[in-house]
Amino acid sequence: MATMTLKLQIWRQPGPSVPGRLVPYTAEGVSSDMSFLEMLDVVNEGLIAKGEDPIAFDSDCREGICGMCSLVVNGIPHGPERGTTVCQLHMRHFKDGETITIEPWRARAFPVVKDLIVDRSAFDRIIAAGGFVSINVGGAPDGNAIPIGKATADLAMDSAACIGCGACVAACKNASAHLFTSAKISHLALMPQGQVERQQRVVRMVEQMDAEGFGSCSNEGECEAVCPKEIPISNIARMVREYTRAVLTRR
């Protein structure tokens, strides 16, 4: 097993209203089998041993599904591996002696909480604005009452696979949340269960997205490129169509 020494430049920021800066660290004895976050765990163990404040970063599942981890590695949200969250990124993709810069998501709507941790509650508010089907528990018809073509279900699943990590926002020069919002709108617009509220849903979610201070979409495609679930930007086109139609037919 190869071990490496890495030079790290890590964003440290004590709190939301305090300015932050990049601080150099050295990570020694890094094994190629470690995940990126385990490498940071080891750096933190060293800091704690020296009585210093460890680096704060978010993670939970560490298997690429909860969407909690959120690091910009060498300028790329979730790092260089395509279709991979940073918790699933392994150190074998880095070289001994390499310098790695680690920063938080940067977007007006995602203020830094501390170090590499940001506040993504804006996403929750976008969902609360309409990202649901308004049915109560109790009266649902039989699960097989409405057949759904396999192709449609698969397409809806492609959009529903979004883990809400926010890498799309972090990658976009406008800090736009179009990919996130459109993934939910597409998922529900494709399913028959989402039809009843289709128009009001898209209008409300888009309005909320704008109100949160996310930027507009200028079709750069950076979001798709970093999305760990490889959610395509065709979702954005669908959202724009849905929105236009809803606004035009609004009474």
Add this chain to the structure above:
Amino acid sequence: MTLDSKVPGGPIAEKWDHHKFASKLVNPANKRKHTVIIVGTGLAGASAASSLGELGYQVLSFCIQDSPRRAHSIAAQGGINAAKNYQNDGDSVYRLFYDTVKGGDYRSREANVYRLAQISVNIIDQCVAQGVPFAREYGGLLDNRSFGGAQVSRTFYARGQTGQQLLLGAYQSMMRQVQRGNVKIFPRREMLDLVVIDGKARGIVVRNLVTGALETYAADAVILATGGYGTVFYLSTNAVNSNVTAAWRAHKRGALFANPCFTQIHPTCIPVSGEHQSKLTLMSESLRNDGRVWVPKNPGDTRRPESIPESERDYYLERKYPSFGNLVPRDVASRNAKQVCDDGRGVGETGLAVYLDFSDAIKRLGPDVIASRYGNLFQMYEKITGEDPYKVPMRIYPAVHYTMGGLWVDYNLMSTIPGLHVLGEANFSDHGSNRLGASALMQGLADGYFVIPYTLGHYIASTPLPKVSTDADPFKEALASTQERINRLLQVKGKRTIREFHRELGRVMWDYVGMSRNEAGLKTALERIPQLREEFWQNVSVPGSPDNLNQSLEHAGRVADYLEFAEVIALDALERRESCGGHFREESQTPDNEALRDDEHYSYVAAWEFTGVGKRPTLHKEPLVFEEVHPTQRSYK
């Protein structure tokens, strides 16, 4: 204390209907006058928040993550069971009930399991109506697969992301109630104490993980849906923030803890690669449908797998269990892997792994078929290990996965503290000593969508609940003791990191309270755990301050609780001198090394009462009566 399970009378198929009818109702206009605290936003907590919000209760919902959508349930892969019998293959509510009681090795409560099987069909309907994109057949109907050795296809799934899709469905329903003002969410909060007033659960103390401030909240009832405690073993398939803290603090306030030693070890996980390892990744059980498990025949054989000739390989599961082969249940597969590694025949750098080999299946079916079945999993495996399973056999090893034990609850899902309800993996109720695959998601949603709306209503309607304020003395006392504990953690200023203690505790648990347990080992654990706890409080180093985001402090609190709780797990395992399900006592096995139950002496739920840290807890027994499914010895030969 006598444990009253409150199981209603009458025939098993009618108990729940009668019970619902007998339950008191809260007048619709009065519901909004009642506040309910729900801790946890996994399948159990999120489904409870949405259903109670819909009914009009004022719900306060708490979770550790930055958003309710990220609860550990999101990671479940395989699927969710339901007795729909859509495949016409002989499934029924009774069969799901029967399979679950038997799979749990006759250590669960029949009436609860029956209700779970009944409700399972409504869950699927509910989730479909929410727009959950379940897998479909070409004709447009829901697809099913057979899972975990079940003989019928009753598992519903959404690719390998069933937990994610079910949780997002519940989360979205809950966010709809947020928008309507019935649910308030409090993310990045950790519950650190339960407040009991006049014998009833009336509130909680939480730490705001962003500001560090301690906050108190009052309510008419408290629901814990805080998940399992697998991370007491340090390494497990659970999310890294999983903990026992909420359940343990409630236990210290009087809630009994049931069957803590019942833990499930999953046979197919990616093995540990080194000291740095922070969690283990599950590889779906479905891999055993086509993969063959083997190790070299001879101990110490370090040749590469392709250089080991067929005649020098031991396909030990196929050899020992000719009728089930590689598909034996989780506990049997796990124990056998441990055994061959203990014999020195394990593979890989650490010797703690066995091969799961697809070469025969690839030869038989072609790489494309294998890719269509397991492509995602193979990719995930390669990402983590850097090895290509199309070319070299996977290396797998068992890992802690699920905890069947939890806070004791009655049929109403209420703990021994009136008003404190416990849902999902945090309670002990439905899986006995072994959980079947795809049944945890079912239980979480059953509890939250379909059980608690009735039983909580009955509690509220039939209990005098005078208004309480967070200025009341019990709140002040809980707040002060929480503060004091935090200060103590920060003041130790020792030399060893929290992670070192957690890792060491995990090692003790894995070695002595893991897959295979014996009296001497359990006694060793019972000596080592208190020593480690003592050392922790003298030598742990918790950096930073309390009034700020401080992940070390969070972790320290959880490890401190584990250092108390671990002792109860070991004690429970020691007292249960039989093998059942996931609990294997070496002293209790058949001549051919299979688990041997002792129904005469151990057909009960062990519920432990807290008596003080380091003091022996008091054991209460809830006898288990089997009127429907008669206990037999499992055999997979």
